[in-house]
Amino acid sequence: METIAKNSILNIPKLRKDFPLLSKKVNGKPLVYLDSGATSQKPKQVIDAISNYYQTQNANIHRGVHQLSQEITIAYENARTTVQNHLNAAVSQEIIFTSGTTESINLVASSFGKKYIKAGDEIIISEMEHHSNILPWQVLCEEKEAVLKVIPINENGELHMDEYRKLLCDKTKIVAVTHVSNTLGTINPVKEMIALAHEKDIPVLIDGAQAVPHVRVDVQALDADFYCFSGHKLFGPTGVGILYGKEKWLNEMPPYQVGGGTIKTVTFKKTTYADLPLKFEAGTPHIAGGIGLAAAIEYVNEIGLENIGGYEHELLEYATLKLLAIEGLRIIGTAKEKASVISFVIEGIHPLDIGTLLDKQGIAVRTGHHCTQPLMEHFGLPGTIRASLVFHNTKEEIDVLVNGIQKAIKMLQ
């Protein structure tokens, strides 16, 4: 893995050394980790930040008068500011710490839904959504007798924008779409989609779980009303995520969960709630997670998301070319705008068989429906094999993958 991609300004061998787990052997072979779309590996900068927190900073936040509590409160709020700056949010109270994208979406569906959704209203999602951006809306629709509308996709795995325009109407109360498809890699034209919805005063939630590791997100430039992502896909820890919400929405929405931290005053008759962001952060949060996420964002910014995007595009093109040379292999998701996620199937062979035999060769890919069953149904597939690439992957690893697939096919035929 010593060669650096020629056009890249990134020193990949050096960056790989930041990730302790990448030097691990799996089934006696050097690990080839192509499953960052499920969860990314963690650089030692993040691991150290978390370890340092527990070893030198641990105390509860927003509570104590003692020194440690005050210090960690400042550190945690600095982490919030790091996220704010990273997303270019207007103010830090628009950044809510959650447990991940799933909770962020559930929070909005529940809280926004409670206030604004009534019988007969419509909610728009797309055919390529992760189950996490389907189920909260489905449940809300069942509760409120609202109607879920779905933007269809074309054979390349791109949204039908004409259909989207037609779906937007007076009954539409919110649009919730993914920025980047976890299964297909498609980058959706979310800026345009938000603008179209805003013409009719409809707010838009963007599921950014698969976008933030690959592209720079500017919530003000996008004009997104809500933007959700998870720390663990951005080289940060699991169990922490972000909900960005425009202040005007978050102020009007009722709390999602209530308890310690979310209140101003409590009597048995009436409770008044805290201001943003604490209104939405019940209980002691995942403090180490917040600290780790900030470290991950700083790490990514040091490398530069633009550099990362450029190199990953190079990897994507290389992988696409090499994979297509395999007989019987078909790539699912051929959108013009694509992040470095490649789903594929091999004629006559179940994805699980390929995944199992790749694992025996030390290659980690994801197989199955990727929590997008409606999308699999669209393509008439039981599942796909997915290789998701990030900046620490190399062309040599793609060669290992290609050879691994060829070996698996030979064994299975």
Add this chain to the structure above:
Amino acid sequence: MRIAEIENEIVEEFELFGDDWEGKYEHLIDLGKNLPLIDARYKTDDKLIKGCQSKVWLHSELNDENIVFTADSDAIITKGIAALMIRVISGHTADEIINSPFEFINRIGLIEHLSPNRGNGLVSMIKQMKLDAVVLKVQKLNFPTLN
């Protein structure tokens, strides 16, 4: 042959491959390919085992005291595992099946298939086979004339 004896036989068969994972898997794939076809009328949705990434159809019926299993899968390695399971327990009594620990899976070095990962069907397969055994046993006890 008793279940334990068949398990030993399978373990010995796989021991021949030593650390050669390719050999083991090729053998498993061959077993999958040679698994007798399930009767088409049993390849229906109600015979599907839930919780597998691949489709696994399992049919069970009583032959006197013994339960006979047939199975199929759209993934060949899963089918190989099904073939092994059937070889071990098909044709045994419900009690023997319910009490079988299926140790051979760990012993043949395919242990990763037993991890409780949502992707793999082995745990679901074992559960369903034992469940079928219980159901068939109870049916036979309560409604002997219906068999």
